[in-house]
Amino acid sequence: MSNRIQIFDTTLRDGEQVPGCQLNREEKVEVALQLELLGVDIIEAGFPISSPGDFASVQAICDAVKEPTICALTRAKKEDIDAAVAALKTARKPRIHTGIGSSDVHIKHKFNSTREEIIERGVWAVKYAKSFVEDVEFFAEDAGRADLAFLAQLTREVIKAGATVVNLPDTTGYLLPHVMHERIKYLYENVDNIHQATISMHNHNDLGLATANTIAGIQAGARQVEVTINGIGERAGNTSLEEIAMILNVHKDLGFTTGIKPKYLYPTSTLVSNLMGMHVQPNKAVVGANAFAHSSGIHQDGFLKHAQNYEIMNPEDVGVSSSAILLTSRSGRAALRHRLTLLGFDFEKPELDKIYTRFLLMADERKMIHDEDLKELIG
Numbered sequence: 281m282s283n284r285i286q287i288f289d290t291t292l293r294d295g296e297q298v299p300g301c302q303l304n305r306e307e308k309v310e311v312a313l314q315l316e317l318l319g320v321d322i323i324e325a326g327f328p329i330s331s332p333g334d335f336a337s338v339q340a341i342c343d344a345v346k347e348p349t350i351c352a353l354t355r356a357k358k359e360d361i362d363a364a365v366a367a368l369k370t371a372r373k374p375r376i377h378t379g380i381g382s383s384d385v386h387i388k389h390k391f392n393s394t395r396e397e398i399i400e401r402g403v404w405a406v407k408y409a410k411s412f413v414e415d416v417e418f419f420a421e422d423a424g425r426a427d428l429a430f431l432a433q434l435t436r437e438v439i440k441a442g443a444t445v446v447n448l449p450d451t452t453g454y455l456l457p458h459v460m461h462e463r464i465k466y467l468y469e470n471v472d473n474i475h476q477a478t479i480s481m482h483n484h485n486d487l488g489l490a491t492a493n494t495i496a497g498i499q500a501g502a503r504q505v506e507v508t509i510n511g512i513g514e515r516a517g518n519t520s521l522e523e524i525a526m527i528l529n530v531h532k533d534l535g536f537t538t539g540i541k542p543k544y545l546y547p548t549s550t551l552v553s554n555l556m557g558m559h560v561q562p563n564k565a566v567v568g569a570n571a572f573a574h575s576s577g578i579h580q581d582g583f584l585k586h587a588q589n590y591e592i593m594n595p596e597d598v599g600v601s602s603s604a605i606l607l608t609s610r611s612g613r614a615a616l617r618h619r620l621t622l623l624g625f626d627f628e629k630p631e632l633d634k635i636y637t638r639f640l641l642m643a644d645e646r647k648m649i650h651d652e653d654l655k656e657l658i659g
């Protein structure tokens with residue numbers, strides 16, 4: 281089995297569903313072109329049946345983007361698939377992503393159906409989509425809570441019907457990483473034709489486990505991951521692209537590769553955040569404002585002695601200009617001296633000690649000390 285992980289970005293579909301995050305057609309094309317630059321393999325451009333605007337955006341993305349596969353979402357319904365086929369008409373590499381609920385709770389309370397009928401409808405949708413495009417991805421919604429033997433049967437049947445990718449979403453962000461691993465392993469051991477398709481991870485973050493579950497799925501055999509920039513998405517969001525990309529990059533020992541060019545991670549994060557008006561939490565891994573900022577005295581001293589004491593990635597590698605040393609009342613003399621040196625001041629120890637005492641008083645009062653404050657302090 282190949283160890284190249286396909287990066288399927290769903291920022292423009294699952295991410296864009298977040299209230300207040302809707303983008304217009306030009307903005308979606310801008311994001312899609314940035315995703316192409318970043319090196320994603322598949323862009324889920326939208327859900328064409330959902331609105332005329334989404335339909336037109338999928339069309340515009342097909343015209344603008346050259347390299348990645350362009351994917352459109354559908355339910356297991358004729359009118360959805362017809363709309364996706366029409367929207368994807370000019371895509372160089374089109375993919376239809378169709379599917380249906382797979383857990384008993386969805387089968388009963390969403391579809392008022394039976395397991396047998398769900399398999400029938402799923403197989404029908406794959407075959408119908410396959411009559412238009414070669415590349416058909418099937419999603420078994422809420423696979424995380426589905427009966428495992430039933431999920432194996434559904435997976436086998438949709439692959440037999442021609443699915444090239446089978447997506448097993450943890451739609452409600454319910455699973456624990458070791459359980460995800462066991463479930464994917466079970467499918468590899470119990471679905472005889474599973475190697476004819478790529479297994480995909482699509483995990484939501486309701487318990488903060490989306491990234492961990494996605495890595496567990498990869499380790500059990502999944503070779504596609506469905507992710508969003510900044511982890512945006514329904515409720516607590518989706519698996520974040522930048523986290524998966526950098527986990528696989530930092531942990532080369534795992535032996536997996538992607539096509540992501542890390543230097544575009546931070547610029548892409550900023551673009552999506554600005555266009556959607558969705559702030560990135562400061563402590564967000566990889567792209568948060570504090571991801572490469574050091575504020576406590578012990579950490580600052582260690583970092584100034586050698587960056588690797590407290591950093592496992594270089595900020596420049598992910599497109600962040602440099603690490604930051606923040607001056608607060610938790611900072612030590614080493615950080616204060618470092619900042620003063622950058623400002624062109626060089627104080628001997630006794631003088632530095634006096635400045636440091638005044639600095640602590642000021643920092644207790646102002647919380648964060650900026651260059652202007654320092655100039656005032658030594659003034």
Ligand code: KIV
Nearest residue numbers: 294419421422449451
């Ligand atoms: O979370 C989910 O199950 C989805 C599917 C529509 C793929 O977004």
Ligand code: ZN
Nearest residue numbers: 294449451482
């Ligand atoms: Zn989803």
